[in-house]
Amino acid sequence: MSELIQMAQQSLWQPTGLVEQDISRTLGKVMVPGVDYADLYFQYARHESWSLDEGTVKSGSYSIDQGVGVRAVAGEKAGFAYSDEITGQALLDAAGAARSIALGSGSRNAIAVQRNDGLTPLYAPLDPLGTLTEKEKVELLRGAESVARAEDPRVVQVMVSLAGVHDTVLVARSDGVLAADVRPLVRMNVTVIAEQNGRREQGSAGGGGRVAMDWFGEEGRAADYAREAVRQALVNLEAGDAPAGEMTVVLGPGWPGILLHEAIGHGLEGDFNRKGTSAFSGRIGERVASEQCTVVDDATIPNRRGSMTIDDEGEPGQNTVLIENGVLKSYMQDQMNARLMKMKPTGNGRRESYAHLPMPRMTNTYMLAGKHDPGEIIASVDRGLYAVNFGGGQVDITSGKFVFSASEAYRIENGRITQPVKGATLIGNGPDVLTRVSMVGNDLELDTGVGVCGKEGQSVPVGVGQPTLRIDGLTVGGVAVG
């Protein structure tokens, strides 16, 4: 950890000659009487992306975002200002604006900060963009494209993208904590369009994590994405109309865990529960799922997309049990909401960048494995839907109604998977959908590392996962009635 702090100070403070005393003085300025808590968040992020379509690597882009955000918290109030210049003067200006929520004035003494040592990083603090040469990145894209084209003559369009971020953050808090993180993050995606008898369908696959770009070339990952995208597009070429109405739904393992993210995850974020606006407000200790369900939010899995050695408020990443054997155990908290609810922070304080306020957010949210063989689960259903791939989802926190949209699904008839059906949106009620889980598979999988979660206009990378699940009664939004 102290190595991380050194690395972060080098990228964030050294260029403009900032030293620890500047940080202490700024914190002293923000902490006027009436301010309970304050933090400074320094960030230097380099993004790079490459894309291929119509057989050409025609564009690439590179960007640098850097700055510092200053926040003052007084009770339920937060004052916030940021600057894209990391200088002593910019810090003091931002501090003056942020503290305006409190009535106090003047300056307190400087606040000493202490390095938060002893954490083991969950990923290597490397520059993911530098592990491949530009030529190798272009070859990676081209390689995936040629695998997709060779897979089937019906493939008429292939789009491949590769993106990486090298993100360095440093947090200084009024309680004296100084913590830093260097977070690599990469993602690759392959989308194909297949055409048959004038009908066109799409398939898409990808993955990534807190690793370097060369990871995609290992173990044939890039080629696997290409083959998977083609497989999905070809399945969809055969798909019939999706059914409409309430029925038994079996969700496949892995990415369908987006169910958990939408149906219960957002509703268990501390801010909504502190305000009493969530359908889960005041329900800790109550049964909200069948006994077979245990759900966690786990920031501590090495190299996963949603993992964080520290969160964006300097709190170590944690593995938090949200639901244990069906009973609601915990909310996900950031500093402010934990304090106001008299609970412990759970390391879920996250923000899109220095220019955004932190709030409680998920990391990697998944359900633990149960005891049923997936084949046994399918065989148990007379008539229903088997959904294995999904696009996005959304939830209304207050009413608890959530949706997630299948992109690959099949009918189940007499215990057997039969005809593929077109994508359809599934809709349910968060507080009761997990009570309808009648079978949990023994095949827990995490997603491949592509999730992006949006909340109040802020995007952060997340992970999801689950074993195969049988849900007795979920509304399927197809067009085929009866």
Added chain:
Amino acid sequence: MTANATMTRPGAWQPVPVDDRESNLLAVAELALAHGKSIGASAAEASLGNDRGISVTVRNGEVETVEHHRDKSLGVTLYFGQRSGNASTTDFSADAVRACVEAAGRIARYTEEDPFSGLADPDRLARELPDLDLNHPWDVSMEEAIDLAQRCEQAALDSDARISNTEGGSLSSHHGSDLYVNSNGFQGLSRSSRHGYSCSVIAGQGDAMQRDYWYDSRRDRNELVSPEAVGTEAARRTLRRLGARKARTMTCPVIFESSVASSLLSHLVSAISGTSLYRKSSFLVDSLGKQLFPGNIHIHEQPLLRGAAGSASFDNEGVATQTRDIVAGGILEGYLLGSYSARKLGMETTGNAGGVHNLTIDPTMDDGLEELVREVGNGLLVTELIGYGINNVTGDYSRGAFGFLVENGEIAAPVQEMTIAGNLRDMFMGLEAVGADVDTRRNMRTGSILVGKMTVAGE
């Protein structure tokens, strides 16, 4: 600098003296172009922005968040013949600008020759940059901002005893300048402002809780409705959802309330955008000249509308925007193209690099939602949509919905936890009426829309 271009600095540029921040934008832009040239680029373009503002949220009458925003950015694209690279930065120091330009150059070395790449054709660049009345900065003090946000929320809290909780009332105010320059001599500066109120409240308790919201957003704060009006409407929308139950699965006419109807226009925009078309990832490939809507439907672009959300005299490449028909007599008359996608399709740019400008569907009747409901008789009124169940390749549509049953020409019971589904091609052709209750807060302008038949999935 490019082989096919001459210097054509449009004469109308520099309508008014620039302020200090804008002259800094110009200096940064000129440095970026000059440095691009010095490292061997055959052409270059840069987009710059400088924005500042505040946003305030109050909850239960107390300040919740106060945010001061100051954002600036530079994006540079360099062309080396037919290869290109792009880079951006938020740091305007000379060293950072040069580093950004060099990063674009590094990227460009490894992209491949693309015969369709390059700046916009010089003779399509905007020559007149009229004042579109988009810039009305509001020097609102933090105290006044907090007071207005409090009045907005209080009106909602006071409107009914069943309002049980609140997500707060808020005010935001932003203004700034955007500059686009390219090595064919184009310089276009635009200034704009944006102010708004929003409010979200909750009614009911426990499992019966409902939430809804309302907002207003305008270029000129004098055109905003009162903060109280926003709060009152937020409360009305929330209260009417109390007691919502699941709808039954059925096929019926669906009315999209004007506040959600613009989503249908945005699906049309995705489907007729150049990138979707040349990639053949649209269900409307090769639809030009074809009947997509009933004969009374007229959809057009109004880029020069004064003071509107989507107004612009030039697009992201400096190309003059056009007042034009997109759909006339129900027939698709035009795509939405930038220079690149136009060249890919063997067509001409339509001034839509970066998007559409005030896309407007004309009302087909004199009255609004009430009359639509009366005409429909029985069906579903949708007031909120969630989820992303739109497949741009096939047109398949399936989204989560909240709304009301329509019974005997009246708005009846609230319903939730249902989906509406169909195919956009059928939905467009089944677009039976557009109300006169036009929502002008956004870049897509429409009244409530009636689609003749969709599948509702519920119980």
